[in-house]
Amino acid sequence: MLQQTKKRHSAMSSQTLSNKSTQTKNREITYREAIGEALQQEMSRDKRVFLMGEDLGVFYGGGSFGVTPKKMFLDKFGAERVRDTPISESAYIGAGVMAAVAGYRPVAELMFSDFFGVCMDQIANQGAMLRYMFGGQATIPLVVRTAYGAGMSFGATHSQTLYSVFAHIPGIKVVAPSTPYDAKGLLIASIRDGNIVVFFEHKALYAYKGGIVPEEQYEIPLGKADVKKEGKDLTIVALGRMTHLSLEAATQLEKEGINAEVIDPRTIVPLDKETILHSVKKTSRLIIVDEDYLNCGFASEVAAIVSDEAFGFIDAPIKRIANPNIPIPYAKHLEETVLPSVDKIVATSKELAKF
């Protein structure tokens, strides 16, 4: 299904994004390559940037997902700046926090977001809060890159999303790009940001190509949503792979006369409320498609904001399509059952269109 999604939407995404890169030659690269290029360019530009993580350097592809190939990273920048770590997330992510305090700009890789449990103290109590509790005396420009999401039959402990866990804690910025163009620009902005940023890379999107990616460096500001498709009848807010499912659903809905707007906030913290509110005020209907667990999650947060700030504009119940708090099963058909899908988005949209 994902392959189909990719093929169907590459044309649409290219169209959406091409106007943003008029000065550069046409070039499509994968989401994986876009992230690798951002890292490489930032390391070349700024000597303070260095990498830490498991199997980052000598592993044949560079990291478990092949983002940092040896030839382009370890061979070019050396072992002091491409630090292969033991399986000690607490130690090396904590080290990233303090190296950042000491003036460096580390990028630490957490292989799967599901592994947050073994390093959360360093992210939540240290990285997120040192600045505040020291009265502004520390600046922590640390990026934690992490692979997330389902669709690969990796089962309950290697398929979770969990960005809501991080967004819940003050002091952490949370980024989750859906396209190669967004991934590159957002990662560059994250590295240059003065705060801890947890950068969510959807593991099922690494091979995805779609849209022009400029060769030169560019930043996409954190906290700026992108309207991936304009529409007037219904607003769909979605992140990461869910953006692609939503675009596919929007294509189907067009055939039935429903014109959906698809907004990708791109970052959860900070969240671009204005773009979402502006859209809902126009369409009067809202669906949030969220790959994370439903309880106390991103979808609920967006629903609450819209209910608070655009109550008078809503003509239908706000709908959340998310994982209904079920651990993600292994078997393909079971995995698909608990996750948001194009069918679920289409069905919910039609329901809302009746109001």
Add this chain to the structure above:
Amino acid sequence: MLLIRKFEYAAKDLFAKATIIGALHLYVGEEAVAVGAISNLGPDDYVTSTHRGHGHLIARGVDVKSMMAELYGKETGLCKGKGGSMHMADMRLHIFAQPIVGGGTPLAVGSGIASKLSGNGSVTLSFFGDGAANQGSTHESMNLAAIWKLPVIFICENNQYAESTKASYSIAGGSVARRAAAYGIPGEVVDGMDVLAVHAAVQKCVERAKRGDGPSVLECLTYRFEGHDEGDNWDTYRTKDEVDKWKKRDPILNFSQYLSTVGITASEIEAVNAEVEKTVNEAIKFAENSAPTNKEEAFRDVFADTLE
């Protein structure tokens, strides 16, 4: 050491009167460790401290007026009243406390990397207790510092109890220092009640780190004369005999006796005592006379605004 002792007893009194609030973990009895260790450092070096951190900050030369004002929750406090006793920091002096047991050792690896990348010859002292010695993060950090040969000195303040849990019960193998052997780095036990012994032991570790030979572990055997925190009924897990036995080895008493053997007179020591008394009283006055932190300040410093 005297300044630490008097600051802590002043804090104890103020806490009893509810002038200062929250959690208060006193460093009384352990002064020789902070002073012996930190007296080896230069301005570029780093210190990671703990929930029992006042002693480390005072030994580093942090202004006790700002420390007291922090305990009072005043705008002149080190952290503008947003940190309190357990999160005091003076980043100009490269020192901060964080109170998660085992939370500081990974951070020390980070300043170790920064020292190595910058090549400025600085080192990091990472203080942790016998409780943190059993945290996984401490072992991960020792291992990581060892494989990367980082200039980090892991200093275990073994005060015999993690809250109420005896180190003799909780530490398999009976020694934190011996665990260093597992990482191929030196580990030594030091008398933590003897400031000169601590100073000499840390000096060796600092020299080794500066030579590029990597980290070491020091286990300082010490004792807290007060409870885990104020309000702790320590007589439920420690005998009076045990406490009295350690109090006979009071590091300040010990060092005063040593000073008298090298020609320092009792009146000279008394003069220092009086000076310290004055400093602490001034700190209290400063804190009392400072304004409470403006409520708007509660909303600041969550994120850094500036890029680059």
